[in-house]
Every structure is written in structure tokens, then in C-alpha cells.
Amino acid sequence: MISLNIEKTFGFISKEKVFAYEAEVKAAQEMLEKGTGKGNDFLGWLHLPSSITKEHLADLNATAKVLRDNCEVVIVAGIGGSYLGARAVIEALSNSFTWLQEKKTAPVMIYAGHNISEDYLYELTEYLKDKKFGVINISKSGTTTETALAFRLLKKQCEDQRGKETAKKVIVAVTDAKKGAARVTADKEGYKTFIIPDNVGGRFSVLTPVGLLPIAVAGFDIDKLVAGAADMEKVCGSDVAFAENPAAIYAATRNELYRNGKKIEILVNFCPKLHYVSEWWKQLYGESEGKDNKGIFPASVDFSTDLHSMGQWIQEGERSIFETVISVEKVNHKLEVPSDEANLDGLNFLAGKRVDEVNKMAELGTQLAHVDGGVPNMRIVLPELSEYNIGGLLYFFEKACGISGYLLGVNPFNQPGVEAYKKNMFALLDKPGYEEESKAIRAKL
Numbered sequence: 295m296i297s298l299n300i301e302k303t304f305g306f307i308s309k310e311k312v313f314a315y316e317a318e319v320k321a322a323q324e325m326l327e328k329g330t331g332k333g334n335d336f337l338g339w340l341h342l343p344s345s346i347t348k349e350h351l352a353d354l355n356a357t358a359k360v361l362r363d364n365c366e367v368v369i370v371a372g373i374g375g376s377y378l379g380a381r382a383v384i385e386a387l388s389n390s391f392t393w394l395q396e397k398k399t400a401p402v403m404i405y406a407g408h409n410i411s412e413d414y415l416y417e418l419t420e421y422l423k424d425k426k427f428g429v430i431n432i433s434k435s436g437t438t439t440e441t442a443l444a445f446r447l448l449k450k451q452c453e454d455q456r457g458k459e460t461a462k463k464v465i466v467a468v469t470d471a472k473k474g475a476a477r478v479t480a481d482k483e484g485y486k487t488f489i490i491p492d493n494v495g496g497r498f499s500v501l502t503p504v505g506l507l508p509i510a511v512a513g514f515d516i517d518k519l520v521a522g523a524a525d526m527e528k529v530c531g532s533d534v535a536f537a538e539n540p541a542a543i544y545a546a547t548r549n550e551l552y553r554n555g556k557k558i559e560i561l562v563n564f565c566p567k568l569h570y571v572s573e574w575w576k577q578l579y580g581e582s583e584g585k586d587n588k589g590i591f592p593a594s595v596d597f598s599t600d601l602h603s604m605g606q607w608i609q610e611g612e613r614s615i616f617e618t619v620i621s622v623e624k625v626n627h628k629l630e631v632p633s634d635e636a637n638l639d640g641l642n643f644l645a646g647k648r649v650d651e652v653n654k655m656a657e658l659g660t661q662l663a664h665v666d667g668g669v670p671n672m673r674i675v676l677p678e679l680s681e682y683n684i685g686g687l688l689y690f691f692e693k694a695c696g697i698s699g700y701l702l703g704v705n706p707f708n709q710p711g712v713e714a715y716k717k718n719m720f721a722l723l724d725k726p727g728y729e730e731e732s733k734a735i736r737a738k739l
């Protein structure tokens with residue numbers, strides 16, 4: 295189970311002020327529970343973990359097995375909420391060199407449909423030429439250009455290489471129950487499909503088949519992931535007292551920091567496997583809160599790597615930031631620093647120490663330095679990287695995000711601003727139906 299420590303924000307904001315949010319948080323929790331707030335048609339994530347059935351998990355695991363048994367490589371085609379959750383969990387739990395290992399225990403997982411780079415897609419199709427590959431096509435709307443474009447290429451290649459019959463077995467769609475091009479194609483071709491519920495938005499969908507299917511294909515235990523999330527659903531429940539409720543405390547603290555001029559939140563890890571957890575978190579908070587000319591800017595760094603690039607700015611740049619560190623308490627492997635007779639590198643003072651001890655001192659040293667430098671610091675401790683703990687972490691962030699968005703006074707469940715670039719792109723590409731926009735945009739060039 296994760297824990298949250300906000301002590302190191304108290305030099306900048308007061309504990310009393312944070313605890314003064316209790317009533318506001320309670321009101322936000324009630325809006326979520328009763329569905330009386332903005333965006334109330336997108337609250338399907340709220341009690342999702344506790345409502346996932348054994349049968350549903352079995353269905354996902356069975357489909358995952360078909361892909362695992364028939365594919366060396368599985369492409370997860372999706373963008374935003376339709377790939378970040380899966381990637382976050384898979385990378386957090388995978389061996390760092392998994393795709394280089396000769397003896398594979400699961401298909402190699404590759405991501406596509408999250409960019410429009412010709413070189414990326416060309417190189418992907420080249421790599422796949424002699425591979426038995428499958429595709430999970432993930433899109434809630436079923437019409438996202440990036441994903442649809444990649445899927446068009448992958449579908450054709452899969453059918454050409456493996457034949458229509460096998461392709462039908464190794465292509466799975468995760469999409470809307472009725473609408474969208476992905477649904478139409480899946481129904482026509484007879485693909486196995488999983489439904490993304492209407493009331494779960496993309497960035498809150500990691501615990502639907504959007505995340506669960508790829509995670510199961512990659513060989514991870516989705517039952518435990520969901521169990522961790524379900525336990526966190528209780529820990530962050532609206533019946534839990536403010537002081538005991540990590541989602542409530544996190545939401546209150548970050549809003550109090552924001553109201554005190556801390557406009558940027560940097561999510562920090564000291565474990566590179568968590569890189570995509572940060573990417574997932576950035577979409578969750580960025581799309582939920584960045585509107586009405588308001589919202590904390592969610593940023594992220596991987597330490598100690600980025601201490602050698604962004605460390606200077608964080609230590610001494612504009613004092614508009616705070617940090618939230620995800621700290622992994624116990625690592626999964628043991629490696630000691632060897633002693634060396636010549637000691638040419640002067641590292642014998644570390645001999646016999648675990649590498650993680652060095653990392654932990656880097657973490658503590660960084661926290662103290664940054665707090666001294668004027669950066670408030672929150673700390674989320676994860677006992678270890680496991681399905682259970684990651685499941686809990688994801689739900690914790692989701693619940694806190696719902697509360698936090700309501701504290702900020704925005705609709706945390708829409709993303710109208712994302713359409714602006716799409717409209718321009720379609721106008722520039724002369725998409726049918728965009729004739730007026732095409733004319734207008736050309737006049738601007």
C-alpha cells in the first residue's frame with residue numbers, strides 16, 4: 295500500500311491551511327459520489343476497481359493468452375489515454391532490457407499510433423517483416439487519426455504476412471460499444487473486441503480493457519493490479535476521514551501550493567522504470583486541470599539522470615515549482631558495489647554497499663537540497679514495484695485528480711482544447727467536410 299508524506303511542504307504552506315480544505319474536499323467528494331458536479335457523465339472510473347468481475351478478468355486473460363500463444367510481438371496501437379496507462383504499468387514491471395533478452399516469456403510489446411512519424415512507422419513495418427505479430431487496436435472514439443493511420447498499415451501487413459484467418463485471431467479491438475471506425479472494422483472483420491464504457495474518459499481508462507488487456511499480454515497479473523486499485527478505492531473513499539485519506543490530502547496540498555504561486559508540479563522518480571507512470575500522470579492532470587486559463591502545469595523528471603540536466607533549474611531557477619517524488623522503498627534485485635584494490639576511482643568508501651543505498655542517499659540529499667532551495671516537496675512511498683502497488687498508485691492519482699479538479703473549479707472530465715490542432719490539421723489536409731476551415735486557414739498562411 296502506498297503512503298503520502300507532505301511534511302516537507304510545511305516551510306512553504308501551513309498544515310492548518312491544508313487541513314482547512316477539509317470541507318471543500320468533502321464537497322468535492324460528494325460531487326463525485328452523487329454525480330452532481332461538472333462532467334458527471336464521466337464518473338465510471340470512480341468505483342470501477344471494486345466493480346470488475348472475475349469473469350471479466352478471465353475473459354481478458356483468455357484473450358491475452360491467444361495473443362501470447364500466437365505472437366512474438368504485439369503492437370499496442372493507441373494514443374493518450376489509449377496507450378499511456380498500459381505502457382506505464384508494463385514498463386514499471388518489466389525487466390529494463392526485456393526486448394533484448396533471448397529467452398522471452400512474453401511477446402515483445404511495441405507501441406504505435408501515438409505519433410505520425412513516417413520514419414517511425416516505416417522502421418516498425420520493416421522490423422515486423424519476419425515477425426509473427428498481433429495488434430491491439432485501442433481507441434475510445436475509434437476515429438483518432440494517429441491510431442487509425444497506424445492501424446491501417448498494421449492490419450494490412452498482418453493480413454499479408456499471416457493470412458486473413460490468423461490475422462482475425464491476433465487482432466483485437468478495444469473501443470466503443472457501437473460507434474467509431476474501429477468498431478465498424480472490428481465487427482466487419484470479426485475481431486474479438488472489448489468495450490470502453492461510455493462513462494470512462496480516456497485518461498481514466500487504464501483499469502478498463504484499454505490498460506488491462508495489453509498488461510495481461512505482457513505477462514502481468516491484472517487480478518492483482520485490480521486488487522491493489524480496489525483496496526486504494528477503499529483507502530481514498532469519501533467515508534475516510536480527511537487526515538487519513540491520501541487522495542484528499544494530496545489534492546488539498548497541491549491546490550494550496552498552487553494558490554501560493556507554485557504553478558508547476560514536477561513528478562520525480564529515482565527509478566527509470568517509472569518514466570511512463572509520469573507520462574500517464576501528466577495526461578491525467580494536464581487534460582483534467584489545464585483549462586479556463588487555470589491549472590498546475592504537470593512536468594516530470596527521472597532522477598538522478600535529470601539532476602545532471604534539469605537539476606540546476608530546479609535548485610535555483612524561478613521559484614514557481616514543487617516536487618512530488620515517487621519513492622520505491624524496496625528494489626527487486628540485489629547488487630553490491632565491489633571493492634577494488636587499486637581504488638583508482640576512489641569509490642572504495644561505497645564497497646559492500648547496495649547500489650540502492652547510494653540511490654536512496656541521492657534521493658534524500660536531493661530532497662533536502664531542493665527544500666533548502668525553495669522547492670516544496672511531497673513524497674509518495676511505494677513499498678516495491680508490484681502489480682498490487684501500481685494498481686493502488688494509479689487509482690490514488692485518479693481519485694485525487696477528480697477531487698483536485700473540483701477544488702480548482704474546473705470540469706476535470708472534458709478536454710475541449712485538444713480539438714484545436716485536430717481542426718487545423720484536417721483543414722490543412724483537405725478532409726471532406728472541412729472546406730470552409732480549409733479556406734480560412736489557407737488565408738492565414
Ligand SMILES: O=P(O)(O)OC[C@H]1O[C@H](O)[C@H](O)[C@@H](O)[C@@H]1O
Nearest residue numbers: 374375376433434435438496712
Ligand atoms: O481513445 P481515443 O478516442 O483514440 O483518444 C485518444 C486520446 O486523444 C484525444 O485527443 C484526447 O485528448 C485524449 O483524452 C485521448 O486519450
